[in-house]
Every structure is written in structure tokens, then in C-alpha cells.
Amino acid sequence: MERSNYETQRVGYIGLGNMGGGIATHLVRAGVPLIAYDINPDAVQKIVTAGGKGAESVRQVTEEADILIVCVLDSAQVMDVVAGTNGILEHSRPGQIVIIHSTVIPQTIVRVADAARERGVELIDAPVSGSFDDRLNGTLAVIVGGDETVVERCRPLLETIGNKVRHVGPLGSAEVAKLANNAIMHTTRLAAIEIMRFAAAYGVSEDMVRAVAKVCSADSWVLDNWGYFDAQTMLAIGDDAPQIRNALEAAEHRDIDLPLCRATADIAPSIESGRRRQLQASRPSAHAD
Structure with a gap:
């Protein structure tokens, strides 16, 4: 993702809990074109109120976004949202990028990345760290693992989320x-x-x-x-x-x-x-x- 065309990239956010809801709110306030989904309709409504677009399913987010961020609870939920029935990959198209914010074991990242690659989708792991204020202010630490070319394409978005972005190595190493x-x-x-x-x-x-x-x-x-x-x-x-x-x-x-x-x-x-x-x-x- 070149910095010059960053504004043209459509971003999808899936998982609007304590961490994801704050990050998604900040992205909307920062001017990022965002469509968001969560199983909790109230969480989606908060993003709509902030100026983002709400979705009714993972499928809708996948079909409308170029880059998808996943911030769910654990490995089981990451696998389900990305590679499960009606998950991202079931509705994806080649060239999309998935960013995993969830903190999970590295083996989960490798598994979903392998499944994504078969669909022509790139994936990086980018768990975050910081307080609630950091989520809303874009001052999180963002730890990144994955192919350097893909990471650099996502860097403008990652640097909107956090002011401390560290690429530590290949897929799974950030986890x-x-x-x-x-x-x-x-x-x-x-x-x-x-x-x-x-x-x-x-x-x-x-x-x-x-x-x-x-x-x-x-x-x-x-x-x-x-x-x-x-x-x-x-x-x-x-x-x-x-x-x-x-x-x-x-x-x-x-x-x-x-x-x-x-x-x-x-x-x-x-x-x-x-x-x-x-x-x-x-x-x-x-x-x-």
C-alpha cells in the first residue's frame, strides 16, 4: 500500500471489543474509510456513530474492503473468522491483505496464512499493546510479523494505529x-x-x-x-x-x-x-x- 494512495484503500475491521472497538474508533476519526463488523450490534453502532460504516456480516466486510483487520479473542475465533464457514477466505479475492491484531500462538498464524495464500490473500500478524487511551489516540505499540513487502504496504495503516511499529521477523514472530x-x-x-x-x-x-x-x-x-x-x-x-x-x-x-x-x-x-x-x-x- 503506497503512502500516496493510502486514502483510497478501504479498510475492514472485524472484532470490536475492548481493544478493537477503540482502534476502529480511532481509525474512523483519523479519516480512514472503514467498514466494521462484530457479533454485538451495539459495538457496530458505536463505529457508525463515530462516522464509519457498519456491516451485517464478515462477508460484507470482506467484499467491501481491501485490507481486513481481525481483532478477536483467541485462536479458535481467528481460525473461524478467517478460514471458517462464511469466514473471510470464503468470500475473499486475490490481492487482499488480512492483518491479525489478536494475540494468539504463532502456529495459528501460520495455519491461517497458509490457507490465505491458497486464495491469493496475504496475511501478517500485528498484535498491539497499550492502554485504552493509546487505542483511541493512535499511540499503541504495534508488533509485526510477515513478509517485508506486505508489511511495508501496510505500514501507513499500522502507523495510524500506533506510533511504535516494530517489524520483528517472519510470520508468527510478532506473536x-x-x-x-x-x-x-x-x-x-x-x-x-x-x-x-x-x-x-x-x-x-x-x-x-x-x-x-x-x-x-x-x-x-x-x-x-x-x-x-x-x-x-x-x-x-x-x-x-x-x-x-x-x-x-x-x-x-x-x-x-x-x-x-x-x-x-x-x-x-x-x-x-x-x-x-x-x-x-x-x-x-x-x-x-
């Missing part, structure tokens, strides 16, 4: 890098929650621990964004470490043992549940007059 990042982040977060209880037992506040870490060797993005992670903890539903489990699954394909990640995945639900209870208990109680 490996994202899973590595998330495993480090989750492990750091859980260790910090645990040690905050130790500090509290001696009367040292969380703010003071973070202030000391800031000028010492334990400084981290996790501690700098402590409130953001607590907000995520309060909203969490179900498995609290799905992407560590993805890293473990991908590691099994290379006969790599990750004992610390395995332990982290096992204890994550209890630590996060405890943190959630702590946060709930610290909230001011509402009193009737």
Missing part, C-alpha cells in the same frame, strides 16, 4: 514477541502484588514501595501504571492469565519448559482475586443520608 512481553508483564505484576502485602505488614505503603523502586533497580512499566492494572483487575472476568497460558502452549510446540510461567499461570487467579477483594474493601462505602 512470539507479544507473548514474551505479556508473560514478563504478568509475572512482574503478580510478584509486585505479592510483595506489596509484605511491605504493608511492616507499615510501608504501596506508593512508597513504588517511589523507592522508581529510583532503584525494580522500576518497571507495571509499577508506573499501577492504577491502570488495578482497574483491569477490577474488571477481570474468568482466567486472569490467558496469554501466559498461550506462551506455555506455544513453548510446548518447541519442547521448551517454562516452569516460572507455569507457576505464574497456576497462581494468577488466586492472587488477582485477592487483589480484587482488597481493592473492593478499600473503596469508600456509600451511606444513605
